[in-house]
Amino acid sequence: MQFGLSQEQTLLQDSVTKYLRDQVALDKVRLIASGELNDAEIWQGLSELGLPGLMIPEAHGGVGLGALDAVVISECLGYHVTPSPFISSAAMAPVPLIASNRDDMLAGIATGELRVGVAFGEAIGARTGAGVVAKGATLSGKCLFVLDGDADHYLIATTDKKIFLVSTNASGLKRNALRTIDITRSTCELVLDNVAADLISEDPRVYERTLDMGRVMQAADTLGAAQCMLDQAVVYAGQREQFNRVIASFQAVKHMCADMLANLEPCRALVWYAGHAMDDIPDEARMLACHAKAHLSEVGRGVAKTSTEVHGGMGFTDLVGLHYWFKRIGANRQLLGSPELVREEAALVQKLVDQA
Amino acid sequence: MDLSYGTEYIAFREEVKGFISKNKDKQPKAGAEPGNPELLAWQALLIANGFHSRTIPKAYGGYGAEPDIIKPRIISEEFSKAQINTGFSGQGISMLTPVLLEMGTEAQKQQFIKPTIHGEMVWCQGYSEPGAGSDLASLTTKAELDGDEWVINGQKIWTSTAHLADWIFCLVRTEPEAPKHQGISFLLFDMNTPGIEIRPLVDMTGKANFNEVFFTDVRVPKHQIVGNRGQGWLVANAILGHERGSLAPPDAAQSRLDGVTRLMNSETIGGEKVIDNPVYRDRLLKLQGSVLAQKANDMRLLSARINQDQSAKLAGMIVKLTGTELRHEIEGLAIDVMGEIGLAYGDNPYLRGNGSWQYQYMYYLGLIIGGGTSQIQKNIISERGLGMPKEPKIEAK
């Protein structure tokens, strides 16, 4: 029995971490956040490491690895608040495209040249102002807070859990950038007026697996981001002095840190297990994906707040940039289903309640 | 990630299942009093087959198996699945026996381990005192050597099961001049020794599970010490490690949570099943997320023990804190689910689950406090786990 990361996965983690530490330090993130740079250069660099095609079969130019490997990557990206469309283009998009044998798309996605964004809000639970309807092979309406404002194509799910593919250049499609608190990753609005769309899947299980994959990666992203916030809090508390002693020696501060650790450490095992279930335990995968997403949303929110408090006024400023992690965690919480909605799905999966 | 236990364990699991199906009718009836012959016979049967005291050497009354991390796990999985009585627990078995195996003399092992694991010798733990709780090392019950005997004077408090115990393992101050951690010794003695007075203390559950224990010139043979004089703190810490891990295992949390789910399906509010109320349902699912995380953490710890992987050290440090707090919350949810019916206690005819929800809700608050409070756990996690500095020391008055 071996529960945890394999040696290969640890090596993968080390090499991605090294790349991100050296090449995508916080000053680079700041440039992207300020709009002076887009994430293309970073995505290019991550493509050279094989990240976009991580879960695409080797026959289609990918690396052919599994969800647990992707969890490892996603955690690293969260830890470094790395701007990238990893969750949408590398983790989610390949699921339905592989299922429907869209070999034409896979090679491009695997190299990172083709970016596919994800618009699943309608199927998860459309919010005020959103709404897409399919009529034959066309889509009309509006998708909000679509993952990736710079994608070449978008996967759009409708309420009946069908997935359509549209090209960003399709006539009748208008894309408007939507600013959110998390400026490390982009979202947009798609306004569709009889836009030609490819029906990629009618199978609700494909939709669910795509969504689950995204949620597990989001949970891993939050895990990484929260771990980084905890690490920063411990380091900062060990340096900052008040009342002639380091604040780390104040019990109130120590207990804040102990609480963060006690809540976060079991999350690591949960997220690994959820990733493993996506690969190997189909019966448990859905429930675990929902719970990983919801539980990390809750724990992440707590860590984000507490770490900021440990930093005092410095935590509130832009100087140390702690807010990038705070906001990343906040965005992961709301996107692809807020925790209440996701727990309700977990209840449905377990048949604790009847499908309405 | 490989969650299978390996083919060599398949046969072992079958062996456990075979034992259960053949012997389950021999289980003692629920509620049998300590000392009941059925209980003792069941215990002996478990040990003879290696399902209790598995790795304790035969010479000391155990089964004498080679150490193996997975087999006990399989035993506990199968016993819990079939809801089979797992035999005696208690502080003598869970805490004293491991410490005797590690630090006891040969004569002590011979004398104490066999009757202890067979349930014939019940122990209590005499550590806490009125003036020494979290700061246990400041304890003042003293033992002075007079010829071949220790003479003990002082008082213990919160001593669980002292009223049922045959013997006590007890921390006493033997070197008053030494620094406080180095002046303590670990003694074993008979609770029938003259000079011991036990006064029961009723706890919030309404039961008297713990006691005050007074010692007046209690005379104990000199050799009934574990470790050397002044080493008692080391000995005690060796056992605290054994205690903390086992207080609130995630599998038990899972089975209580399953119980809450059943309760939500049988209880109604205004004619509607509680499970159909989205607010309560969300609270259930929230706790389920925590239970799943703790179960995964537990698998990680099991794997770390098997593979001697040091990277899970922090994951192990948090289990007493998170496990006891989670259990208290689960029991609390069950009470909320029942509303005013959740208040029923004692002989109330509307009692659900024999009153176990209210009882366990309080019991786990006791475990949040006992065995090192949650606050003390956080001190340990931050100082030993995260490497944060200790608070400046204040000199003893």
Ligand SMILES: Cc1cc2nc3c(=O)[nH]c(=O)nc-3n(C[C@H](O)[C@H](O)[C@H](O)COP(=O)(O)OP(=O)(O)OC[C@H]3O[C@@H](n4cnc5c(N)ncnc54)[C@H](O)[C@@H]3O)c2cc1C
């Ligand atoms: C159900 C139960 C069973 C028990 N069984 C036994 C037994 O069999 N044998 C035995 O010897 N003892 C037993 N105990 C005693 C138990 O170990 C003590 O109650 C426990 O260690 C706390 O000590 P205290 O009660 O003196 O509380 P105190 O130490 O007075 O603590 C009171 C409060 O102060 C806080 N506090 C104290 N010091 C610190 C600090 N340094 N930092 C932050 N906060 C602090 C505590 O967390 C707590 O909130 C049992 C207790 C319970 C509740």
